[in-house]
Amino acid sequence: MQQQSDQLPTGQSRAVQLESFGGPEGLDIREIPAPQAGPGQVRVRVTAAGLNPMDSIMTADANTAARFGLSLPTGFGTDYAGVVDQVGAGVTGFAAGDRVFGGALSRAVADFVVIDPAGGIAANEAHHTPDGVDDRTAATLTIAGRTASAALAVVDLGPNDTVLIGGAAGGVGVFAVQLARIAGARVIGTGSASSSDFLRDLGAEPVAYGDGLADRVRALAPGGVTAAIDLHGTETVHAARELGVPDGRICTIATQVDGVSAANGANAALGALEAVALLVAAGQLRVPLAASFPVEQIRRAAELQAGRHVHGKVVVDL
Secondary structure (H helix, E strand, C coil), X not given: CCEECCCCCCCEEEEEEEXXXXXXXXXXXXXXXXXXXXXXXXXXXXXXEEECHHXXXXXXXXXXXXXXXXXXXXXXXXXEEEEEEEECCCCCCCCCCCEEEEEECCCCCECEEEECCCCCECCEEEEECCCCCCHHHHCCCHHHHHHHHHHHHHHCCCCCCEEEEECCCCCCHHHHHHHHHHCCCEEEEEECHHHHHHHHXXXXXXXXXXXXXXXXXXXXXXXXXXXXXXXXXXXXXXXXXXXCCCHHHEEECCCCXXXXXXXXXXXXCCCHHHHHHHHHHCCCCCCCEEEEEEHHHHHXXXXXXXXXXXXXXXXXXX
C-alpha cells in the first residue's frame, strides 16, 4: 500500500525544464503533473538541489544529451535532498517523513522526484540523510563526493604522500582536498590567486595554475610529489609527469589522457557516498557553499555554476 503525506499537494508541481538544448538562458519553471511513486519507488519532496558543471554540459546540445539518455523537454540538475512523501508497494527501508539525499539524473530541480531506491543505479538513488547534515549540504554530496572518492581510490593516498590536485577550489576539489588530508597526505592545490585563502582553509597549500606550474610545485615540495589528481583538464597531468609522478598515480575526471586512469563517480566504491555523508555529520569534512538561490533564480544559479569559477558549491532552494 502506498504511504503518502497529508500535507503536500498531489496535483500540479513545479519542475525546471528546457524546451530546447542550450545554455542557462533556456531554463524555465514549468507547471507539470506531480509524479507519483509506483511499486518499488519512493517520491521525494525536494527541498534543495545542488548544481554541478555536468548539469549544463549534459543539456548543452542534442548529441551530448543523447549519450545520457535525455530527450526534450528535459529537466535540470542531478543532486537533491528532501523528505520522502510517498512510498510505493514493496519498498523497504524508507517511510514517509524520512530525510533523504541522492541523485535524480537531470531532473532534481523540481518539487518532486521519484526514485527507485533498490535499483542500484547512480543518479537514481536515495540515501538516508545523517543527523547533523542539513538539506543544503546533503544536496551537494552525490556527484562531487562520489567523484572525489573515486579519484582518491585510483591514486591510493597515504600519510607518506604529497598529492597535487588541479582545480582544487571547485565543487569536486573541496571534497578531494579534505579526503586527501583525512588520508594523511600533504595536499598542494592549484587555483587562482583569489582562491589562495580558501584553499588554505581547506587544508591545501595553494599554487597558481598556468605556465610554470611544475617549477612552482617543485619549489613548494623539493622532496617531490607522489600523486596527482586533475579535476579540470590536463595541465596538472602534464605538470605531474614533469615532476616524475608515474601514470599509475595520476587521475583525471574531466578528460581522457593516454596511460592515465579517469575516475567516474558512478563507479565509486559501494558505500563511498554514505561514508562521505558520515564524515560531514561527524564534522570531519565540510562543504563550503559558494551561493544559494531560490528556484525562481535558476538561470542565475546555473550561469554562476557554468562559469566554473565558484569556490565551493552552488545550491538551489525549493
